[in-house]
Amino acid sequence: MHKTPNNQGxxxxxxxCIYFNTPAISKRRLPKRYRVHSLDSKLxxxxxxxxxxxxxxAKATGTNCPLVLSVDLERCELIETRxxxxxxxxxxxxxxxQKNAKRILADAGTQLAKLHLANISxxxxxxxxxxxxxxxxxxxxxGLSQFxxxxxxxxxxLLLFFKSVSELQxxxxxxxxxxxxxxxxxxxxxSKIREIExxxxxxxx
Amino acid sequence: xxxxxxxxxxxTFSVAIVQKSKGLSKTSKATKRAKTKRQLSxxxxxxxxSDKYASTLExxxxxxxxxxxxEAFPKLLQQALSDSSISLSEIDxxxxxxxxxxxxxLHVGYVAAKTLSTMLKIPLVPVSHSIGHIEIGREFxxxxxxxxxxxxxxxxxxxxxxxxxxxKYHVYGETxxxxxxxxxxxxxxxxxLKPSDAVGVVNAAQLASKYxxxxxxxxxxxxxxxxxxxxxxxxxxxxxxxxxxxxxxxAFSSQETAFAMLCEAVxxxxxxxxxxxxxxxxxxxxxARLQEMLKEICRExxxxxxxxxxxxxGDQAAMIGxxxxxxxxxxxxxxxxxxxxxxxxxLTHVCW
Numbered sequence: 001m002h003k004t005p006n007n008q009g010x011x012x013x014x015x016x017c018i019y020f021n022t023p024a025i026s027k028r029r030l031p032k033r034y035r036v037h038s039l040d041s042k043l044x045x046x047x048x049x050x051x052x053x054x055x056x057x058a059k060a061t062g063t064n065c066p067l068v069l070s071v072d073l074e075r076c077e078l079i080e081t082r083x084x085x086x087x088x089x090x091x092x093x094x095x096x097x098q099k100n101a102k103r104i105l106a107d108a109g110t111q112l113a114k115l116h117l118a119n120i121s122x123x124x125x126x127x128x129x130x131x132x133x134x135x136x137x138x139x140x141x142x143g144l145s146q147f148x149x150x151x152x153x154x155x156x157x158l159l160l161f162f163k164s165v166s167e168l169q170x171x172x173x174x175x176x177x178x179x180x181x182x183x184x185x186x187x188x189x190x191s192k193i194r195e196i197e198x199x200x201x202x203x204x205x
Numbered sequence: 206x207x208x209x210x211x212x213x214x215x216x217t218f219s220v221a222i223v224q225k226s227k228g229l230s231k232t233s234k235a236t237k238r239a240k241t242k243r244q245l246s247x248x249x250x251x252x253x254x255s256d257k258y259a260s261t262l263e264x265x266x267x268x269x270x271x272x273x274x275x276e277a278f279p280k281l282l283q284q285a286l287s288d289s290s291i292s293l294s295e296i297d298x299x300x301x302x303x304x305x306x307x308x309x310x311l312h313v314g315y316v317a318a319k320t321l322s323t324m325l326k327i328p329l330v331p332v333s334h335s336i337g338h339i340e341i342g343r344e345f346x347x348x349x350x351x352x353x354x355x356x357x358x359x360x361x362x363x364x365x366x367x368x369x370x371x372x373k374y375h376v377y378g379e380t381x382x383x384x385x386x387x388x389x390x391x392x393x394x395x396x397x398l399k400p401s402d403a404v405g406v407v408n409a410a411q412l413a414s415k416y417x418x419x420x421x422x423x424x425x426x427x428x429x430x431x432x433x434x435x436x437x438x439x440x441x442x443x444x445x446x447x448x449x450x451x452x453x454x455x456a457f458s459s460q461e462t463a464f465a466m467l468c469e470a471v472x473x474x475x476x477x478x479x480x481x482x483x484x485x486x487x488x489x490x491x492x493a494r495l496q497e498m499l500k501e502i503c504r505e506x507x508x509x510x511x512x513x514x515x516x517x518x519g520d521q522a523a524m525i526g527x528x529x530x531x532x533x534x535x536x537x538x539x540x541x542x543x544x545x546x547x548x549x550x551x552l553t554h555v556c557w
Contacts, residue, residue: 010473032472033505034498035465038416124425144425160425199381 011047011143019069019079029076044076047143052078054120054145061118064111064138083140085133092127092169100134105169106176107137112157113180115139121149125157126164155192162193206533207291208298209321210526212255213314214306214334215359216265217519218274219255220285222296223248223526225534246344248530250523251289253516254281260402262394271309278317293325300529303331303539304548305360311544319542330529331542335361335550337524339374342486342513344527352511353377353480355471355499356550358487358520359386362467363550364426364474372556377474378426385463386489388430392459395438396452407492409456417441417450417458426470426477430463460494468498475506482509490518531557 012029029044052071059067066080088108091097097104108130115122122129123144131138146153158177162170178186212219225248256277258270286293301318304311322329339354354365354374362385368375383391389403398405420436422429437459444450475483483503489495490513503510517523532538535557 010469010476032469034468034501036416036461039418039421039461039465042418043421156424 016082017079022069023082024069024079025066025082027078027080045073048073048076048078050147051142051145054142054147055080057118057147058115058120058139058142061114063114063118064136065142066138066140080140083131083138085131085138087128088130088132088137089127089164091132091134092165097134101169102172104132104134104137105165105172106179108132108139108161109173109176109178110180111137111139112161113177116149116154116157116181119147119149121146121153122157123153125160127161128164151189151192152196155189155196158189159193159196206297206530207251207295208300208330208526208529208533209285209296210332210522210524210529211299211301211314211318212334212337212520212522212525213274213310213317214302214304215310215520216258216260216270217255217521218258218277218281218310218314219253219520219522220278220281221253221255221522221526222251222285222289222291223523223530224251225249225530248344248527250526251291252285253521253523254284254288255521256281260390260400262397262401264391264394265307267307267309270307271313274310274313278313293321296325296327298322298328298330298529298533299325300330300332300525300532302334302337302525303542304545305334306544306546308544308546311546315542315544328533329542330532331539332525332528332532333548333550333553334520334525335363335548336374336553336555337528338486338513339365339484339550340528340531341517341524342484342490342511345517346511346513347482347484348509348511349482351480352482352484353471353475353478355467355483355485356487357385357467357485357489357495359390359489360384361487361550362386362428362430364471365550366474366478366480367555372554374551374553374555376551377477378428378470380428380430382429382431383434385428385430385467386487388434388463389460389489391434392437392456395434395442396456398452398456403489403492406456406460407494409453410460410494411457413451413453413457415454415457416461417454419458419462421462421466423466423469426473428466428470433459433462464492464495464498467495468502471499472502472506475502475508480508482511485510485512486518487513488519491515 012027015026017024017026032040052068055068058065068080070079129141206225208223210221258273299318299322301314351367356363362380363376364378365374365376386403389406393402393405398409420433422432441455485499496512500510537554537556
């Protein structure tokens with residue numbers, strides 16, 4: 001495997017590599033020395049396992065996401081197919097994409113809805129975790145995802161996306177989401193968002 | 206400028222006298238000799254007298270706290286004045302903690318401050334308690350002016366950074382229910398440790414090294430501690446009798462779990478913001494284990510670690526006086542002066 005460093009995140013180190021002639025990325029969870037060893041190894045192992053399983057299920061239900069190529073539990077390493085394009089956050093900032101943004105945001109909504117319909121919550125659904133090549137949208141980084149998602153977890157996903165875009169952009173996004181997830185059910189989730197926000201500390205209720 | 210600060214948000218009542226001198230320019234000999242940031246600062250704490258209501262197994266009862274504060278005020282005022290050898294007539298303004306805190310306690314502080322300011326005919330400055338905690342660390346301990354702030358105390362657990370565009374602190378992550386200090390305090394009482402608060406938990410934790418598995422609740426950069434507390438209470442504490450776990454092991458494991466959650470959120474915020482310094486402040490900044498864990502993160506990411514000193518970590522009035530000076534100088538005062546129990550850190554204007 002041939003590797004080049006790409007990105008040191010908070011949780012894992014992501015490197016570009018070639019896996020059997022396929023452009024791929026390796027996502028490796030390095031040990032954290034600040035927490036006790038048994039807690040650290042448990043967290044890294046569990047998260048790697050769940051992430052692989054979730055990506056597999058998501059792919060099976062038709063969501064656009066990377067494909068898991070290999071799982072190494074000893075090294076806590078995942079090898080996934082490499083996505084082409086730019087992060088949605090950068091895509092939206094680029095002025096020449098303005099015309100296309102409406103469609104791309106709606107597609108992002110559709111992808112998240114597909115995930116939610118499969119009872120998976122993403123857990124970190126900000127614009128930094130969507131990738132687009134101008135045609136289709138892919139979701140990645142399932143490090144905080146969960147199976148058996150409740151409505152609350154779905155609402156949190158929407159809230160996280162809402163916080164990372166402008167109000168108009170969210171409107172486009174939710175249109176695509178509702179088309180896939182159902183108008184009525186989406187409305188319920190949006191009222192759930194308000195409830196979640198009011199639960200925060202020291203907020204006017 | 207000399208400001209008298211009054212702090213009364215929770216268990217501690219405190220009176221401090223803080224002075225800002227004009228003379229200290231950057232080229233003076235004193236500045237060159239100064240080794241620490243604190244000696245470089247032109248703000249000096251002349252007196253910092255405080256009295257803490259002792260915690261008991263029943264916890265803090267607002268009414269009793271208020272009685273304690275009302276009794277402590279005259280005594281502490283006398284002490285602060287004699288410690289600093291400054292007379293009331295030399296004071297330029299009164300600063301008090303406006304919130305967030307327990308209503309009963311806030312009102313005692315407000316009445317005391319308002320009385321002094323009316324009597325002496327000097328301005329009254331309402332200061333946000335949480336901003337006070339941050340500012341004293343930024344003034345005395347930080348190397349840069351823009352740290353990632355980890356504010357941990359009884360009622361608050363927040364990860365913040367200065368948002369220069371809106372001149373406010375932006376909250377990157379925080380607890381969605383109880384503060385980490387509150388979690389440790391309640392745990393101390395449930396385990397019936399001595400002293401029955403966070404200090405008891407810290408002492409007990411040093412005696413154990415076996416880690417017990419516990420729920421680990423982190424979502425993005427937000428945390429939750431109440432579920433962890435319920436788990437410990439319902440599942441682990443009953444097992445002390447059967448000798449499966451000891452009190453010390455529970456104390457050790459819960460402290461490790463809670464801090465690991467906090468540190469993970471901090472690390473995420475650090476990667477998100479690319480800041481070059483971490484400032485640890487608030488009452489639980491005294492915790493040596495938490496300091497050690499954050500230092501480790503700082504070493505890994507090559508950023509500077511700053512921590513408020515022991516005397517200025519907990520609740521005290523020096524931070525209120527210091528923030529009062531900054532607010533007066535920048536003419537950045539809130540519209541209302543009445544106490545606010547739920548005063549969020551990210552609502553106060555910070556334009557200095």
